[in-house]
Amino acid sequence: DAGVIQSPRHEVTEMGQEVTLRCKPISGHDYLFWYRQTMMRGLELLIYFNNNVPIDDSGMPEDRFSAKMPNASFSTLKIQPSEPRDSAVYFCASRGDRISGNTIYFGEGSWLTVV
Amino acid sequence: GNSVTQMEGPVTLSEEAFLTINCTYTATGYPSLFWYVQYPGEGLQLLLKATKADDKGSNKGFEATYRKETTSFHLEKGSVQVSDSAVYFCALSDPGGGADGLTFGKGTHLIIQP
Numbered sequence: 030d031a032g033v034i035q036s037p038r039h040e041v042t043e044m045g046q047e048v049t050l051r052c053k054p055i056s057g058h059d060y061l062f063w064y065r066q067t068m069m070r071g072l073e074l075l076i077y078f079n080n081n082v083p084i085d086d087s088g089m090p091e092d093r094f095s096a097k098m099p100n101a102s103f104s105t106l107k108i109q110p111s112e113p114r115d116s117a118v119y120f121c122a123s124r125g126d127r128i129s130g131n132t133i134y135f136g137e138g139s140w141l142t143v144v
Numbered sequence: 145g146n147s148v149t150q151m152e153g154p155v156t157l158s159e160e161a162f163l164t165i166n167c168t169y170t171a172t173g174y175p176s177l178f179w180y181v182q183y184p185g186e187g188l189q190l191l192l193k194a195t196k197a198d199d200k201g202s203n204k205g206f207e208a209t210y211r212k213e214t215t216s217f218h219l220e221k222g223s224v225q226v227s228d229s230a231v232y233f234c235a236l237s238d239p240g241g242g243a244d245g246l247t248f249g250k251g252t253h254l255i256i257q258p
Binding site (some may be wrong): 084131134 | 176178180186187188189190193195233237239244245246248250251
């Protein structure tokens with residue numbers, strides 16, 4: 030199994046630029062999650078999808094953040110415009126339905142620095 | 145709502161010492177409990193899990209037992225190695241209680257000295 034695949038692994042961008050993070054979940058998983066990790070706040074759930082439909086986006090910090098899941102094998106998290114305080118590690122994760130188990134598997138993360 | 149409380153570090157131990165990292169939780173439903181490990185510069189890896197009361201999860205010499213009566217899931221290892229140095233996160237998943245994602249503790253930074 031290939032695991033959750035994220036790209037880019039590292040991104041350095043200037044303030045005001047658009048940033049797009051990409052994720053391919055594990056094949057067959059129905060749930061996809063976006064988390065953000067910072068020293069100050071730890072791990073925060075930003076948004077998650079079930080069967081490509083956004084279920085809870087209450088963790089998205091503000092309108093500059095948006096996420097989409099156009100199909101079962103691809104999701105994006107976009108920040109426009111980016112700000113230095115967006116610097117963090119962004120993790121994508123996925124899991125199967127409740128019958129197949131509650132274990133959530135994480136990607137390697139996208140390490141974002143906004144200067 | 146759901147929450148996870150774990151001891152914050154850093155926790156510094158000598159090689160071959162016994163390790164305990166405490167974790168307690170509150171949940172509205174019947175959660176599954178997890179320990180994830182994050183090595184420097186890497187993502188989160190599942191270390192072990194338990195899905196119901198009295199279950200014991202184990203992996204790589206680490207163990208944790210799901211204690212419903214004390215709402216705890218403490219992580220233990222009998223003899224730590226330098227390679228165990230990492231950040232350890234306790235987490236719960238409570239889909240039956242409406243929380244499909246994971247609720248994480250703040251993480252415990254473990255440092256093992258040779």
